Amino acid sequence: MLLVDDDPITLRLLAGMMQSFGYLSESVSGGQAALDRINDTSSAPIDVVILDLVMPDVDGMMVLDELKKMPAPPAVIVQTAQGGIDTAISAMRAGAFDFLVKPAAPERLRVSITNALKLSALQGEVQRLRHRREETVSFDDMIASAPAMMRTMELGQRAARSAISVLIEGEAGTGKEWFAHAIHGESNRRARPFVSVDCGAVPADDIEVLLFGRPATATMPALRGRIHEAQSGTLLLRQIADLPASVQARLAAVLEEGTLPLLAGERVTRADFRLIATTDRRLVDRVAEGVFREDLFYRLNVFPIWLPPLRDRVEDLLPLAAAFLARFAAEEGRPRLKGLAPEAEALLTAFHWPDNIRQLENAVYRAVILCEGEFLRPWDFPQIQTALDAGAIPELVKAWQNEGAAAARTRASSTGHVARAHHRDRETPDRPFASADKISPPLYGLLHLLDRDGEMRALDALEEAAVRFAVEHYGGRMSEVARRLHIGRSTLYRKLKDYGIETAAVDAA
Ligand SMILES: Nc1ncnc2c1ncn2[C@@H]1O[C@H](COP(=O)(O)OP(=O)(O)OP(=O)(O)O)[C@@H](O)[C@H]1O
Incomplete structure (x- = not known):
C-alpha cells in the first residue's frame, strides 16, 4: 500500500x-x-x-x-x-x-x-x-518479482533482442512455456507465427512427420511440417529430452545445414526460425546417459536459461495465488470470494510445491470450487494439507504442528471431544510459523498476535479481530457472541460501532 x-x-x-x-x-x-x-x-x-x-x-x-x-x-x-x-x-x-x-x-x-x-x-x-491468446505475451505479463527470477528475466529479455536459440530448463510447471511466449512476444518476430510442439505428447512414430512434413505419395497429399510453419517466427520444442533418436539426428542436420526440409517440388529455403527448447530433465545428464545427441545438445544450449522452482521464489507465491483466485472466482461466478485468509496464505507458503506454478494454479482452482465463504481457508486446500501431513513440511512447521496437535489432543480429551478437536486441528494448521514466536497455537488459530514484521499487534487490533471472528463464528447471534466473550450486549454493540463492524445481527431484537 x-x-x-x-x-x-x-x-x-x-x-x-x-x-x-x-x-x-x-x-x-x-x-x-x-x-x-x-x-x-x-x-x-x-x-x-x-x-x-x-x-x-x-x-x-x-x-x-x-x-x-x-x-x-x-x-x-x-x-x-x-x-x-x-x-x-x-x-x-x-x-x-x-x-x-x-x-x-x-x-x-x-x-x-x-x-x-x-x-x-x-x-x-x-x-x-x-496477451497469451494474441501471442503478445511479454515479460511484464509474468508474475515474477522474486530476486531469484530477476536475473532470469533479464536473460530472457536479452535473448528476446536477438534470434539466438534458447534452452529453457526447469522443473515441471515452473512456467517454461510461458517464458518462451514472453521471449517471442518481446522479439521483433512477435507479429510472426509462434509454433509449439510438445515432443513428449506426440507418439514417436508421428513426431518426425509432424515436425518435418512429408512429400506427397501415391496415396497421401504433401504435408508441411511445423518447422515450415514456424518460418520467420519462433519454433518451441517442449520436452525436447523426449525426442526420439532418429528425429534428433534430423533436427541436428536441419540446424547444421540451415535449410528447411525439402518437400517435393520446392526450392531450397534458408531456415529462418528462432528455436526455443524446454525440458524438465537436465539435458546434459541425458547426453551423459547416451540418450541425447551431443551435437544437438550444443546447438540447443547456446543460451541456456534455468527457471527456478516456485519454492525458491516464495515472494511470487501469494501474488500468483491471488491472480489465479481472481481469475477462477470470475470464471466460476463467485463474486463474493474476496481472497485468501492469512491462515491459508501461511499454509501455501509452508508447502514446497513439487509441481510448481501449475500445481498452485490447480490447488487454487479446487479451493475456489470448495470454498463456501468469502475467503479461502486452509481446509479448502485438503491435498496441500495432506501433503504437509505426509512430512513434506519444513522442520519449523513440523515442530509447531506436533506441538499444536498435542495441545489440541490434551484440550480435547479433557472435554471428551477428541475426534472433533483433532479433526479441527488437522483442518487448521493455522500459524505454521508460530513456533518461531514461542506462542502455543490456538485451536482455531485465526488470531495473529504478531504482524508481518514480527512485532506484537496493538491490543485494540487484537480485540477487533476477536470480536469480528466471534460475530462470524456465531452467525451474528449477538446474545451468544456477548455471552461467549463475557461482555454485556451494550458493551458488544459499542465495540461493534467503535470498530466499524457491520453485521446483520440475527437476534438483535
Ligand atoms: N510467471 C507466471 N505468471 C502467471 N502464470 C504463470 C507464470 N508462470 C507460469 N504460469 C502458469 O503456470 C502454468 C504452468 O506454466 P507452463 O506450462 O509454462 O510450465 P512449464 O514449465 O512449461 O511446464 P512443463 O514442464 O510441464 O512443460 C500455466 O498455466 C501458466 O499459465
Missing part, C-alpha cells in the same frame, strides 16, 4: 490501520513523491494507493492524471475531507477505484482495499490471458 497525504497525523492513522489489517505500507507526504515511488521499479511494486486529493504542488487529481498514462497503474482509493459529490465524480472519472470521506471507518477502508486488490489481480490476469 502507498499512503499519500500531506497531513502527518492522517498518515500515522492510516499506517496503523494498514498494520492492523496485515498490509505492508509506505507513506509519502506529496503527489510528486507518490509518483516517484510508484515509478521506482527497483522497489516492490505498489498494489493500492490511498490518496489525499487536496495537497500543495502536485495534488491528487494530478497524480490520477499521471497514473492514467501508465500501462498497469495501481488501484487508487481517494480520501479527502471534501465530501462533495462533484469531487467524488471527478476523482472516479480520473480513474479512482473508490472514494472515501475522511476520516474513513476502518471497516469501510478495509472493504475498499480488499475489492481494489481483487480487481487489480483480475485485471492483471485478464490482460495476461488476452
Whole structure:
C-alpha cells in the first residue's frame, strides 16, 4: 500500500490501520513523491494507493492524471475531507477505484482495499490471458518479482533482442512455456507465427512427420511440417529430452545445414526460425546417459536459461495465488470470494510445491470450487494439507504442528471431544510459523498476535479481530457472541460501532 497525504497525523492513522489489517505500507507526504515511488521499479511494486486529493504542488487529481498514462497503474482509493459529490465524480472519472470521506471507518477502508486488490489481480490476469491468446505475451505479463527470477528475466529479455536459440530448463510447471511466449512476444518476430510442439505428447512414430512434413505419395497429399510453419517466427520444442533418436539426428542436420526440409517440388529455403527448447530433465545428464545427441545438445544450449522452482521464489507465491483466485472466482461466478485468509496464505507458503506454478494454479482452482465463504481457508486446500501431513513440511512447521496437535489432543480429551478437536486441528494448521514466536497455537488459530514484521499487534487490533471472528463464528447471534466473550450486549454493540463492524445481527431484537 502507498499512503499519500500531506497531513502527518492522517498518515500515522492510516499506517496503523494498514498494520492492523496485515498490509505492508509506505507513506509519502506529496503527489510528486507518490509518483516517484510508484515509478521506482527497483522497489516492490505498489498494489493500492490511498490518496489525499487536496495537497500543495502536485495534488491528487494530478497524480490520477499521471497514473492514467501508465500501462498497469495501481488501484487508487481517494480520501479527502471534501465530501462533495462533484469531487467524488471527478476523482472516479480520473480513474479512482473508490472514494472515501475522511476520516474513513476502518471497516469501510478495509472493504475498499480488499475489492481494489481483487480487481487489480483480475485485471492483471485478464490482460495476461488476452496477451497469451494474441501471442503478445511479454515479460511484464509474468508474475515474477522474486530476486531469484530477476536475473532470469533479464536473460530472457536479452535473448528476446536477438534470434539466438534458447534452452529453457526447469522443473515441471515452473512456467517454461510461458517464458518462451514472453521471449517471442518481446522479439521483433512477435507479429510472426509462434509454433509449439510438445515432443513428449506426440507418439514417436508421428513426431518426425509432424515436425518435418512429408512429400506427397501415391496415396497421401504433401504435408508441411511445423518447422515450415514456424518460418520467420519462433519454433518451441517442449520436452525436447523426449525426442526420439532418429528425429534428433534430423533436427541436428536441419540446424547444421540451415535449410528447411525439402518437400517435393520446392526450392531450397534458408531456415529462418528462432528455436526455443524446454525440458524438465537436465539435458546434459541425458547426453551423459547416451540418450541425447551431443551435437544437438550444443546447438540447443547456446543460451541456456534455468527457471527456478516456485519454492525458491516464495515472494511470487501469494501474488500468483491471488491472480489465479481472481481469475477462477470470475470464471466460476463467485463474486463474493474476496481472497485468501492469512491462515491459508501461511499454509501455501509452508508447502514446497513439487509441481510448481501449475500445481498452485490447480490447488487454487479446487479451493475456489470448495470454498463456501468469502475467503479461502486452509481446509479448502485438503491435498496441500495432506501433503504437509505426509512430512513434506519444513522442520519449523513440523515442530509447531506436533506441538499444536498435542495441545489440541490434551484440550480435547479433557472435554471428551477428541475426534472433533483433532479433526479441527488437522483442518487448521493455522500459524505454521508460530513456533518461531514461542506462542502455543490456538485451536482455531485465526488470531495473529504478531504482524508481518514480527512485532506484537496493538491490543485494540487484537480485540477487533476477536470480536469480528466471534460475530462470524456465531452467525451474528449477538446474545451468544456477548455471552461467549463475557461482555454485556451494550458493551458488544459499542465495540461493534467503535470498530466499524457491520453485521446483520440475527437476534438483535
Ligand atoms: N510467471 C507466471 N505468471 C502467471 N502464470 C504463470 C507464470 N508462470 C507460469 N504460469 C502458469 O503456470 C502454468 C504452468 O506454466 P507452463 O506450462 O509454462 O510450465 P512449464 O514449465 O512449461 O511446464 P512443463 O514442464 O510441464 O512443460 C500455466 O498455466 C501458466 O499459465
